[in-house]
Amino acid sequence: MACLICGNGTPAFLCEAQLYPGKTMNLVQCPSCQAAYYDPIPAWEEIAQCYPHAYFCDFFSQYWKDIYKGRFLAESLTAWKPTGRFLDVGCALGSLLKGVLDYSDWSVVGVEFSAPAARAGSELNGVEIHAGSLGKCPVQPESLDYIHMNNVLEHEADPAGALEAAFTRLKPGGRLHLTIPNGPVDLYPTRALFAKDGKPRVTRHGGHLFFLSRRSLEKLLRRVGLRILSFRNFHFQSGLKARGLKPGAWKLFESDLPVIQADRSESMALEELKKRIGEPPNWSLYRLKSLYRRLWRLSGTDFGYDFELIAEKPSRAG
Numbered sequence: 001m002a003c004l005i006c007g008n009g010t011p012a013f014l015c016e017a018q019l020y021p022g023k024t025m026n027l028v029q030c031p032s033c034q035a036a037y038y039d040p041i042p043a044w045e046e047i048a049q050c051y052p053h054a055y056f057c058d059f060f061s062q063y064w065k066d067i068y069k070g071r072f073l074a075e076s077l078t079a080w081k082p083t084g085r086f087l088d089v090g091c092a093l094g095s096l097l098k099g100v101l102d103y104s105d106w107s108v109v110g111v112e113f114s115a116p117a118a119r120a121g122s123e124l125n126g127v128e129i130h131a132g133s134l135g136k137c138p139v140q141p142e143s144l145d146y147i148h149m150n151n152v153l154e155h156e157a158d159p160a161g162a163l164e165a166a167f168t169r170l171k172p173g174g175r176l177h178l179t180i181p182n183g184p185v186d187l188y189p190t191r192a193l194f195a196k197d198g199k200p201r202v203t204r205h206g207g208h209l210f211f212l213s214r215r216s217l218e219k220l221l222r223r224v225g226l227r228i229l230s231f232r233n234f235h236f237q238s239g240l241k242a243r244g245l246k247p248g249a250w251k252l253f254e255s256d257l258p259v260i261q262a263d264r265s266e267s268m269a270l271e272e273l274k275k276r277i278g279e280p281p282n283w284s285l286y287r288l289k290s291l292y293r294r295l296w297r298l299s300g301t302d303f304g305y306d307f308e309l310i311a312e313k314p315s316r317a318g
């Protein structure tokens with residue numbers, strides 16, 4: 001079968017991996033674009049097994065971090081356009097959305113896969129959040145100026161479909177802001193350890209179905225009709241670790257992980273969950289650190305663990 005990402009190459013067996021502890025599957029890789037993914041693509045019930053027990057609670061602990069991320073983003077959005085409509089895919093509680101809303105003249109909307117998180121988030125942050133997938137959400141075609149998709153695409157069973165859904169909802173000239181692991185680096189320990197002792201491993205972050213190289217991302221975005229404006233690479237320390245170049249880096253992969261527990265937070269009251277939100281950190285300090293970190297998002301390398309890219313839906317005239 002042709003590659004699900006580029007449509008050209010015929011993927012071949014790469015290694016075995018554990019989708020989640022105890023579930024071994026084959027990974028294949030495309031010789032043309034180097035995209036790697038599970039074959040077959042796991043069924044929905046299997047994918048649902050991947051999400052860690054603290055999936056929902058953690059969103060409360062990182063509340064201020066997400067608000068500040070949104071506040072920081074509000075600066076660059078406003079510099080680009082004074083007003084617009086912003087969508088966050090995989091928005092969790094919508095805290096980033098609230099940061100954008102409170103510190104800009106943009107309007108915001110979110111899509112969150114977990115229905116309990118979407119419900120709790122709408123209540124907590126007072127923002128519009130649709131539960132489910134971008135493809136099925138009631139956001140109108142050509143209604144959005146900016147779509148933020150942070151660590152979402154690698155979890156999608158159909159990345160091309162997810163990007164098509166984003167493309168449809170963007171206005172001409174609208175932008176997609178994609179953050180995604182550097183596939184070959186994300187997969188490095190899994191491959192290396194499988195080659196060494198033939199034992200399948202649990203990937204670093206449970207639930208990654210696709211491992212996309214720079215080339216495969218370029219091909220995929222072009223297929224969907226998006227034009228890449230910038231393509232940066234970052235998280236170089238994690239890049240070192242993934243290659244096993246830091247002491248003890250692969251310890252996590254050598255040991256068997258405990259079986260994932262059910263998420264108890266779904267049944268917890270919002271008031272109880274709110275107690276996990278701490279005091280707001282110092283904004284000026286956060287902002288300075290973010291500006292500094294941004295200096296280390298580089299375009300000429302693929303060494304780092306993550307990619308950040310901005311793509312544009314071309315205007316009809318162009």
Ligand SMILES: [Zn+2]
Nearest residue numbers: 003006030033
């Ligand atoms: Zn391919």
